[in-house]
Amino acid sequence: MKFSKYSILFLLALLPQLLFKEYFLTLISTIIIGAIAGWFINEKRVFLKMLLVQFIFFSILFIVKRSSIFYLDQVMDNLELPYFLMPLFFIVFNSLNIAILFYFGYKLCKLIFRRMGTLEPQV
Amino acid sequence: MRLIKAIISLFFCLLWIIVTNYKSAPLNSLGALLTYQSGLLSIPTDEQIISSTNRDLVIKIDHFGIPYIFSETDKDVAFGLGFMHAKDRYFQMELMSKMVKGELAGMFGPRAIPSDEFWKPYEFDQKASEILVEYEKNAPQLYAYLVNYSEGVNAYLENNTLNDPLYTLFDANPQIWKPEYCLMVTWYMSKNLAYYDLHSERQELLDQLPSEVLNILYPMSPNDIKTILPSKIIAETNATLPQPLEKVKLGSKIKSKEQNTDIGSNNWAINSQKTKNGTTLVANDPHLFITLPNSFYEANLMGDKIQVYGYTIPGVPLIVSGHNTTIAWGITNGEWDLTDRYLLETKADSVYLLDGKWIPFEEDEYTIEVKGKGTEQIKIKRTVHGNLIQEKDQYFAQKWHPSEKSYSVKALFEMMQASHWGSFKDALNNYDYPPQNFIYGDVNDTIGIVCAGKLPTKPKGYEGGLLDGTKAPLSNEYVSTQWETKNPEHLYLFSANQLPIQNGQYFGMHWHKDDYRVNHIDRLLKAKDDWTVQSIQEMQLDEVDLSFFHLKDFFQFHPLDSRYDHITRLFEKWDGKMNTNSNAAYLYEHLRMSVEAEAKRYAQEVLQVQQAPSMKSFLNYLSQDTLSLQATVLANILARTDSLLSMEEFAQKTYSETSDFFAYNLSFLPGFGHQIKDVGGNKNTINMNAKAHPVFRSIYEMEKDQIKGYTSLAGGQSGKMNAKHYSDQMDNWREGTYKSTQFTDDPTQLHHIINTLNFK
Numbered sequence: 001m002k003f004s005k006y007s008i009l010f011l012l013a014l015l016p017q018l019l020f021k022e023y024f025l026t027l028i029s030t031i032i033i034g035a036i037a038g039w040f041i042n043e044k045r046v047f048l049k050m051l052l053v054q055f056i057f058f059s060i061l062f063i064v065k066r067s068s069i070f071y072l073d074q075v076m077d078n079l080e081l082p083y084f085l086m087p088l089f090f091i092v093f094n095s096l097n098i099a100i101l102f103y104f105g106y107k108l109c110k111l112i113f114r115r116m117g118t119l120e121p122q123v
Numbered sequence: 124m125r126l127i128k129a130i131i132s133l134f135f136c137l138l139w140i141i142v143t144n145y146k147s148a149p150l151n152s153l154g155a156l157l158t159y160q161s162g163l164l165s166i167p168t169d170e171q172i173i174s175s176t177n178r179d180l181v182i183k184i185d186h187f188g189i190p191y192i193f194s195e196t197d198k199d200v201a202f203g204l205g206f207m208h209a210k211d212r213y214f215q216m217e218l219m220s221k222m223v224k225g226e227l228a229g230m231f232g233p234r235a236i237p238s239d240e241f242w243k244p245y246e247f248d249q250k251a252s253e254i255l256v257e258y259e260k261n262a263p264q265l266y267a268y269l270v271n272y273s274e275g276v277n278a279y280l281e282n283n284t285l286n287d288p289l290y291t292l293f294d295a296n297p298q299i300w301k302p303e304y305c306l307m308v309t310w311y312m313s314k315n316l317a318y319y320d321l322h323s324e325r326q327e328l329l330d331q332l333p334s335e336v337l338n339i340l341y342p343m344s345p346n347d348i349k350t351i352l353p354s355k356i357i358a359e360t361n362a363t364l365p366q367p368l369e370k371v372k373l374g375s376k377i378k379s380k381e382q383n384t385d386i387g388s389n390n391w392a393i394n395s396q397k398t399k400n401g402t403t404l405v406a407n408d409p410h411l412f413i414t415l416p417n418s419f420y421e422a423n424l425m426g427d428k429i430q431v432y433g434y435t436i437p438g439v440p441l442i443v444s445g446h447n448t449t450i451a452w453g454i455t456n457g458e459w460d461l462t463d464r465y466l467l468e469t470k471a472d473s474v475y476l477l478d479g480k481w482i483p484f485e486e487d488e489y490t491i492e493v494k495g496k497g498t499e500q501i502k503i504k505r506t507v508h509g510n511l512i513q514e515k516d517q518y519f520a521q522k523w524h525p526s527e528k529s530y531s532v533k534a535l536f537e538m539m540q541a542s543h544w545g546s547f548k549d550a551l552n553n554y555d556y557p558p559q560n561f562i563y564g565d566v567n568d569t570i571g572i573v574c575a576g577k578l579p580t581k582p583k584g585y586e587g588g589l590l591d592g593t594k595a596p597l598s599n600e601y602v603s604t605q606w607e608t609k610n611p612e613h614l615y616l617f618s619a620n621q622l623p624i625q626n627g628q629y630f631g632m633h634w635h636k637d638d639y640r641v642n643h644i645d646r647l648l649k650a651k652d653d654w655t656v657q658s659i660q661e662m663q664l665d666e667v668d669l670s671f672f673h674l675k676d677f678f679q680f681h682p683l684d685s686r687y688d689h690i691t692r693l694f695e696k697w698d699g700k701m702n703t704n705s706n707a708a709y710l711y712e713h714l715r716m717s718v719e720a721e722a723k724r725y726a727q728e729v730l731q732v733q734q735a736p737s738m739k740s741f742l743n744y745l746s747q748d749t750l751s752l753q754a755t756v757l758a759n760i761l762a763r764t765d766s767l768l769s770m771e772e773f774a775q776k777t778y779s780e781t782s783d784f785f786a787y788n789l790s791f792l793p794g795f796g797h798q799i800k801d802v803g804g805n806k807n808t809i810n811m812n813a814k815a816h817p818v819f820r821s822i823y824e825m826e827k828d829q830i831k832g833y834t835s836l837a838g839g840q841s842g843k844m845n846a847k848h849y850s851d852q853m854d855n856w857r858e859g860t861y862k863s864t865q866f867t868d869d870p871t872q873l874h875h876i877i878n879t880l881n882f883k
Binding site for chain 1: 126130133154157166168793794849
């Protein structure tokens with residue numbers, strides 16, 4: 001039960017980046033999902049777990065969609081940078097970004113409700 | 124403690140969010156660009172093209188992305204071309220229209236403000252709208268053609284998602300296209316091709332140098348120049364106009380902005396009596412700064428009266444270089460000076476002297492939108508002579524003639540429907556700007572050339588310097604002669620940006636340009652009587668620099684010591700070919716640049732003027748001077764070459780070390796573009812390799828009942844970096860490989876068709 005609740009919230013946080021053309025909506029949605037997670041779960045290493053989930057997810061996504069940015073290889077070539085930096089940059093950035101947005105919402109929720117004295121672990 | 128840790132982690136999260144959301148104009152934020160759906164990863168490379176309906180129109184697209192547009196009506200053909208231009212080049216089109224309207228900063232931010240400051244005060248959007256209204260009344264066929272073209276552009280934008288990464292990178296959305304934007308191309312190209320302003324430098328030469336030195340080092344019209352036309356047509360001059368300034372005192376060393384003088388082009392036509400197969404040949408290779416995408420777009424239009432193949436400029440539905448069913452044509456830049464610069468006498472930065480009276484400057488204010496900054500005000504001062512320009516402590520007024528209304532689009536529209544020499548030159552009689560040399564050939568074995576454009580009448584004796592701003596401006600009068608000729612006795616015609624005629628009329632700043640390329644083309648065309656398509660291709664790829672032989676003549680009177688054995692060997696053995704794998708070409712290019720550097724030093728240090736003479740003029744000047752001066756200059760040239768690399772180091776290099784160039788993406792974003800390797804030639808060769816390069820090469824062979832074409836485009840048809848036709852022709856262009864074009868009114872006869880768009 002606990003596993004599925006975690007899984008749903010972590011997986012839910014992956015969806016906005018697939019849904020919204022407008023980055024601002026992705027950003028807000030991910031933070032809100034993080035905040036909802038902050039209400040429902042009380043777990044250690046939330047940031048690391050989200051980072052890992054997003055890393056695996058985005059790596060697969062990147063491999064599938066790699067061909068749509070093939071022209072960036074030419075940029076790496078022109079700047080005399082190794083090709084592997086491009087996937088590394090995309091994957092690391094996205095892993096960090098979604099994990100940070102999620103964690104921001106999660107932590108903000110915890111902080112607010114702790115200050116209000118109302119937050120008890122909802123597990 | 125836990126609270127502090129939480130606050131610190133929240134602070135760092137917030138910092139990350141701010142940084143990744145920050146839009147450093149003109150670019151989109153890092154977060155938006157790298158996240159999947161909002162960023163670059165989700166832009167599809169393959170597009171499902173949705174065409175609109177109710178049009179009598181079929182477009183077939185070949186394996187290079189070239190569209191073949193078929194319809195019973197010309198207006199539907201225009202619609203089809205608009206649709207294809209939007210599909211492949213909309214960012215480029217929008218860039219051009221926004222630039223000319225002075226709205227670039229709204230898309231690219233503060234860095235584009237100088238561009239808007241130049242363009243906005245000319246109010247070209249207003250002028251274009253007025254011209255369109257005139258066309259609606261006076262040229263309804265053209266008006267309908269432009270309107271349908273725009274509808275085609277907008278039909279693509281409405282029905283399809285524009286999958287160009289540049290819009291994502293710049294966080295921009297495509298705006299709708301209006302018919303008047305098609306007219307803006309003439310001003311855009313005029314800025315690129317007809318905005319020369321070296322009048323201050325020229326005035327300095329006129330003031331400082333005795334005429335015997337001036338005529339050799341900076342000759343306005345050298346006796347040995349190969350003009351485009353036989354030099355017997357006398358242009359009109361108006362002796363009643365005020366004289367230009369004499370002995371102007373420029374307070375300080377005024378230097379105009381850097382002018383790109385490397386742009387140029389080649390075209391030639393050969394009569395059937397000089398060809399092996401008895402077919403007339405027309406060749407063209409315009410030289411421009413190569414970007415990706417290319418400035419030109421290849422297309423075939425098969426309508427009712429409009430049945431043409433060739434190169435269009437995205438944003439305007441015209442074939443500027445190509446052929447129809449009976450005639451072929453090509454262009455080179457006229458390089459006429461269309462800028463009048465007046466030296467003003469001013470007081471308190473607010474008034475100027477005119478006919479003995481102090482007149483206040485007129486002031487206009489324009490508002491421009493700046494991305495990320497809101498709006499900004501531009502203030503422009505004007506005099507009766509033109510826009511005010513301040514350089515250091517000196518005021519000038521400048522009139523740029525192409526800023527007037529231009530009817531070139533109408534002239535080109537009529538030209539591409541011409542069926543013989545008479546209708547061709549009649550159409551170009553109304554051509555305005557930018558001045559172009561139109562080479563001509565037809566299936567009836569007529570060859571010809573028209574040097575088309577509006578040349579402002581200048582005072583008699585004018586030599587390119589400043590005009591007197593204390594007197595009334597020159598009246599807006601233009602030379603009415605049409606410079607043209609056909610079927611010469613020597614059976615060929617060509618242009619390579621040289622003077623059209625030699626008659627004392629001031630055309631432009633040819634006084635500081637070399638004519639080695641001109642002479643080489645003339646020699647080659649004269650020497651051969653069995654020209655074929657193959658040999659014309661070889662000529663377009665020719666990399667012989669005639670300046671080498673000129674320098675060799677100069678050096679023969681000055682034996683070099685053993686330190687310069689490598690240079691001695693160069694002069695003994697080399698054939699002057701600037702091939703990319705040549706060690707001699709590498710050495711010579713350094714030697715040539717040393718000569719140019721020495722010419723500049725001599726001008727600035729000895730003659731005390733800023734403008735360097737051309738290499739040819741400098742060598743001619745030295746040849747007529749004392750042996751001691753020659754020896755001194757020679758020593759400087761050798762020392763400069765020697766200081767670059769030792770003899771041993773030279774021996775290990777090939778010309779490819781310096782001849783490669785970078786073709787930038789149109790956005791000029793760092794890293795975006797292609798390094799083009801193994802390119803030969805230099806600024807003097809037919810296959811030019813300088814700031815400009817041949818953006819395309821075309822050859823048209825006129826047979827009795829058809830015209831065959833062979834073309835090569837530097838780049839590709841698409842302007843989208845994620846498209847397969849973005850740069851797929853670049854290797855062929857670099858290697859000098861041509862493709863055979865397809866020109867037929869039967870769509871079923873086309874080969875290599877990979878896509879068909881049916882609008883019915």
